[in-house]
Amino acid sequence: MTAKALSTAQANIKIALWQVEADSITSDELYVWLVDSGLPYEVTIRLHEIVTYTKKIAGKVFAIGKIVLIKIIEFVKAHPFLVTGLSIGAVVGAAVAALITSIPILGQLLAPVAAGLGIAITITGAVIGHRMDKRFSGVGDDIYEIAREFFKLFVDIINVFLGKVITA
Numbered sequence: 001m002t003a004k005a006l007s008t009a010q011a012n013i014k015i016a017l018w019q020v021e022a023d024s025i026t027s028d029e030l031y032v033w034l035v036d037s038g039l040p041y042e043v044t045i046r047l048h049e050i051v052t053y054t055k056k057i058a059g060k061v062f063a064i065g066k067i068v069l070i071k072i073i074e075f076v077k078a079h080p081f082l083v084t085g086l087s088i089g090a091v092v093g094a095a096v097a098a099l100i101t102s103i104p105i106l107g108q109l110l111a112p113v114a115a116g117l118g119i120a121i122t123i124t125g126a127v128i129g130h131r132m133d134k135r136f137s138g139v140g141d142d143i144y145e146i147a148r149e150f151f152k153l154f155v156d157i158i159n160v161f162l163g164k165v166i167t168a
Helices: 008-024 027-036 041-052 064-078 080-101 111-135 139-167
Strands: 055-057 060-062
Touching: 008 060, 008 064, 027 041, 027 064, 041 064, 064 080, 080 111
Parallel strands: none
Antiparallel strands: 055 060
């Protein structure tokens, strides 16, 4: 895959189009999407802070933070399995590396191997997710909706039982 270098004029047009897209989406709409996506509150706040970053380019102010956040959201929507596979792979890889390095005496000697193994597991998760994105296009949205509804139901059930236990 080779990327052709953009000329200055092409780059200016591209960033101008991205700015128009950023102007068409309000900060509130981005915040609502972040909240609705089920991210933890702290992550939502940090990502939403990115929206405020601007940069002056060729005498014009561009909402660089907003553009970056929109592009991240577009990538996550386009590749849900890749993002999920990468996340799961990173967690499993970190856990395996931590377990290996926690072995007394040998753990410190095996630390480079553990780090390599953790990275390999993370990459494997990303590759598996990418292949699933290619095979099951559109299924990611369905799985996301199902999981979201299930966990909403689960939270409601827990709240009902905890409410009954606490008040009883």
